[in-house]
Amino acid sequence: MKVCVIGVGYVGLVTGVCLAEVGHNVICVDKEKSKISSLSEGVCPIYEIGLKELIKRNLNEKNITFTSNLTEAIKSQDIIFICVGTPPLPNGKPDLTALDDVSKLIGSCLNGYKIIVNKSTVPIGTAKRVKKIIKENAKEESNKNGSPIFDIVSNPEFLKEGEAVNDAFFPERIVIGSESQKAIEIMKQLYKPIINQDFDYAIKNSKNTRKKIPVIITDSTSSELIKYASNAFLATKISFINEVANICERVGANVVDVTYGMGLDSRIGSKYLKAGIGWGGSCFPKDVRALAFTAEEYGAVASILNAVIQVNNYQRYRIIQKAMDILGIIEDKIIGVLGIAFKPDTDDTREAPSITIINKFLELGAEVKAYDPVIKKCPEEMDDKVIIAKDVYEAVKNADLLILVTEWPEFSDIDFNKVKSEMKRPNIIDGRNMLDKKQLTEIGFNYRGIGI
Numbered sequence: 001m002k003v004c005v006i007g008v009g010y011v012g013l014v015t016g017v018c019l020a021e022v023g024h025n026v027i028c029v030d031k032e033k034s035k036i037s038s039l040s041e042g043v044c045p046i047y048e049i050g051l052k053e054l055i056k057r058n059l060n061e062k063n064i065t066f067t068s069n070l071t072e073a074i075k076s077q078d079i080i081f082i083c084v085g086t087p088p089l090p091n092g093k094p095d096l097t098a099l100d101d102v103s104k105l106i107g108s109c110l111n112g113y114k115i116i117v118n119k120s121t122v123p124i125g126t127a128k129r130v131k132k133i134i135k136e137n138a139k140e141e142s143n144k145n146g147s148p149i150f151d152i153v154s155n156p157e158f159l160k161e162g163e164a165v166n167d168a169f170f171p172e173r174i175v176i177g178s179e180s181q182k183a184i185e186i187m188k189q190l191y192k193p194i195i196n197q198d199f200d201y202a203i204k205n206s207k208n209t210r211k212k213i214p215v216i217i218t219d220s221t222s223s224e225l226i227k228y229a230s231n232a233f234l235a236t237k238i239s240f241i242n243e244v245a246n247i248c249e250r251v252g253a254n255v256v257d258v259t260y261g262m263g264l265d266s267r268i269g270s271k272y273l274k275a276g277i278g279w280g281g282s283c284f285p286k287d288v289r290a291l292a293f294t295a296e297e298y299g300a301v302a303s304i305l306n307a308v309i310q311v312n313n314y315q316r317y318r319i320i321q322k323a324m325d326i327l328g329i330i331e332d333k334i335i336g337v338l339g340i341a342f343k344p345d346t347d348d349t350r351e352a353p354s355i356t357i358i359n360k361f362l363e364l365g366a367e368v369k370a371y372d373p374v375i376k377k378c379p380e381e382m383d384d385k386v387i388i389a390k391d392v393y394e395a396v397k398n399a400d401l402l403i404l405v406t407e408w409p410e411f412s413d414i415d416f417n418k419v420k421s422e423m424k425r426p427n428i429i430d431g432r433n434m435l436d437k438k439q440l441t442e443i444g445f446n447y448r449g450i451g452i
């Protein structure tokens with residue numbers, strides 16, 4: 001089938017490449033020309049395991065092309081995926097400027113029946129908004145036989161950065177929300193190889209016995225809400241356990257044992273039940289805020305959502321409080337930070353906890369040296385007084401305190417005897433409860449975790 005993907009960020013690029021891999025003809029478009037020219041040469045602009053190889057293979061086999069010519073790409077394809085960003089405005093409402101611009105262009109480019117698939121995470125009612133904009137910009141509303149010239153589908157994306165390729169090939173569910181039966185049937189056809197798990201990559205790489213992927217067919221509004229409610233629920237689980245971790249610290253319990261005991265209950269489950277610095281990234285913060293905003297807009301009370309956000313903001317400041325407990329005055333202290341990305345296996349720093357934490361220490365007059373295995377320059381929102389270290393040992397040199405912010409797997413292999421000898425004072429705050437408390441204490445570290 002002929003697919004156009006608009007916006008080749010984390011979602012669009014992975015979607016386009018995976019649809020090409022399962023046998024579709026895909027054109028990916030983006031307004032950022034530099035991104036398109038590197039992709040055309042097989043250079044992947046983001047860090048995502050397995051993606052680079054898939055781009056190269058599908059480029060060579062001519063299943064995928066990259067272009068900045070939006071008009072031509074839309075005109076030549078039948079199924080148009082919108083994957084542009086929907087960043088938050090200061091009031092929590094998502095900014096739909098890119099989505100509106102793309103919808104106007106799609107309207108003006110309609111030259112035969114097309115399905116417009118919204119994969120971006122968008123407020124409830126956006127499918128109807130996109131439909132209205134396309135209609136306003138289309139030369140005609142229907143074909144000569146009276147059938148619509150386009151249909152809208154809401155098809156939210158659930159991939160996790162760091163595991164995006166795997167999530168796209170082996171999703172836990174596919175949600176298709178539309179008011180058009182014709183569009184639903186075409187979408188089922190498009191996803192058939194993934195639903196049936198009978199494409200080559202699945203046959204070679206599936207870790208599980210291959211079974212059909214569940215497909216949820218619903219209306220567009222419910223589909224949009226499935227996405228928001230899913231992210232809000234996951235964020236709630238994390239904020240809940242962080243609140244429990246803080247209770248653990250007061251009463252002398254161990255949150256790791258508490259979560260293990262809770263997680264074995266299949267009604268609760270252990271995933272997303274890990275105490276730490278809290279959630280960040282490009283999705284949870286904006287999606288929880290957006291759902292709370294929608295609730296208030298429609299006169300529903302969002303008490304849980306607002307509390308979830310509050311607990312998460314507080315959790316970052318718990319790190320500052322712990323540092324103050326250890327160091328007293330922060331001014332002129334040297335702090336080493338491990339991890340800048342919002343989570344491991346990604347280069348994404350949007351709303352990363354490292355930004356709030358590092359900026360606060362710099363504001364308090366500390367010198368901060370941060371190391372991340374993938375991020376090698378200061379993110380835009382971070383105070384550029386931060387020193388980006390070339391390795392762990394440079395980050396900890398003469399430090400009064402070391403803080404682990406992102407649980408990159410390679411941090412398990414650090415030589416902590418060497419770290420101790422480099423530091424001025426052996427203080428560690430393990431913001432992800434990742435390190436071995438017993439071992440570090442034996443080496444002579446003053447170890448503080450979260451809720452342990």
Ligand code: NAD
Pocket residue numbers: 006007008009010011012029030031032035083084085086098101102119120121122157158159160161282283
């Ligand atoms: P991104 O910022 O990485 O990518 C968006 C891309 O769209 C950029 O490359 C940008 O240049 C392009 N773009 C913007 N306006 C354009 C226009 N007018 N024409 C052509 N291209 C344009 O964003 P992302 O992380 O891929 O997220 C996209 C959407 O998917 C968001 O709504 C997000 O909430 C949602 N989502 C993201 C994830 C994730 O983990 N990143 C997961 C699920 C859903």
